Amino acid sequence: MRVLAIAGSLRRDSHNRALLRAAARLVPEDVELVEFDGLKAIPAFDEDDEAGTAPASVTALREAIADADAVLVATPEYNSSIPGVLKNALDWASRPAATNVLRNKPVAVIGASTGMFGAVWAQAEARKVLAAIGARVLDRELPVARAHEQLHPEHGLADADLVAALEELLEALAAEVRRDRQTQEPAPVR
Numbered sequence: 111m112r113v114l115a116i117a118g119s120l121r122r123d124s125h126n127r128a129l130l131r132a133a134a135r136l137v138p139e140d141v142e143l144v145e146f147d148g149l150k151a152i153p154a155f156d157e158d159d160e161a162g163t164a165p166a167s168v169t170a171l172r173e174a175i176a177d178a179d180a181v182l183v184a185t186p187e188y189n190s191s192i193p194g195v196l197k198n199a200l201d202w203a204s205r206p207a208a209t210n211v212l213r214n215k216p217v218a219v220i221g222a223s224t225g226m227f228g229a230v231w232a233q234a235e236a237r238k239v240l241a242a243i244g245a246r247v248l249d250r251e252l253p254v255a256r257a258h259e260q261l262h263p264e265h266g267l268a269d270a271d272l273v274a275a276l277e278e279l280l281e282a283l284a285a286e287v288r289r290d291r292q293t294q295e296p297a298p299v300r
Contacts, residue, residue: 111287113137113280114178115145118185118196118221118236125222125257126184126229132266133182133220136277138284143182146174155201168202172211175203179287180216181245182280187223187232197239204243213244216286218279220252222261228253246286250279 115130127145134143151167159165164172175181185192204210219236221229233251240247252275254260260268267273 111141111179111284112177113141113143113180113182113283114174115143115182115184116149116196116199117145118149118183118193118232120150120193120195123263124186125224125254125261126186128261128263128266129184129220129222129254129257130182131263132261132273133184133276133280135266136273137280141280141284144174144178146171148174149195149199152195152199152202155198160205164202171199171203175211175215178215179290180218180283181212182283183217183219183236183240185219185221185229185232185236187221187225187227187229190231191235192232192239196236200236200239200243207244210243212240215245216248216283216290217245218248218250218283220254220276220279222254222257224256224258226255228255228257248279248282248286250282252276252279 117127119126137143148167148170153165203212217240219233221233223229230253237247
């Protein structure tokens with residue numbers, strides 16, 4: 111099973127990228143977590159650009175989402191919401207509306223910030239946008255407050271409760287994919 115991880119921060123050593131690396135170490139055995147690293151190249155969404163061929167960076171994003179069984183978004187909080195670059199990528203992925211690559215795809219949202227609330231508002235905003243797009247968004251959050259103290263770039267999360275919560279969230283995301291696979295299996299021939 112493949113889970114596409116998308117960090118809402120462009121910074122290479124961001125707390126949310128570290129959170130995704132921590133998630134990669136905690137995924138269930140049957141899960142491969144692959145990080146998408148192309149948000150910076152995605153141009154601003156413009157409906158006029160939809161008429162022609164999508165930019166290569168947008169095609170890469172859409173293909174990465176389509177190839178994944180589920181998506182894990184890690185978002186920082188910018189001005190009490192999600193970063194513009196993440197919203198822009200989601201806007202591109204939401205097109206065409208009726209058949210977009212996120213429609214009915216299991217998605218979980220987590221977030222880290224240096225503040226006291228762990229990007230709670232940004233996670234809520236991201237879940238709202240993803241639900242509007244048509245994704246099946248897990249009704250869970252993982253706020254990592256004081257990320258500069260909680261996350262180590264190489265060792266992951268310092269707090270055992272956060273580790274357990276992240277493992278539970280990842281298992282719930284994988285369970286959604288497993289349910290999808292069970293309902294898509296053809297009935298045995300008799």
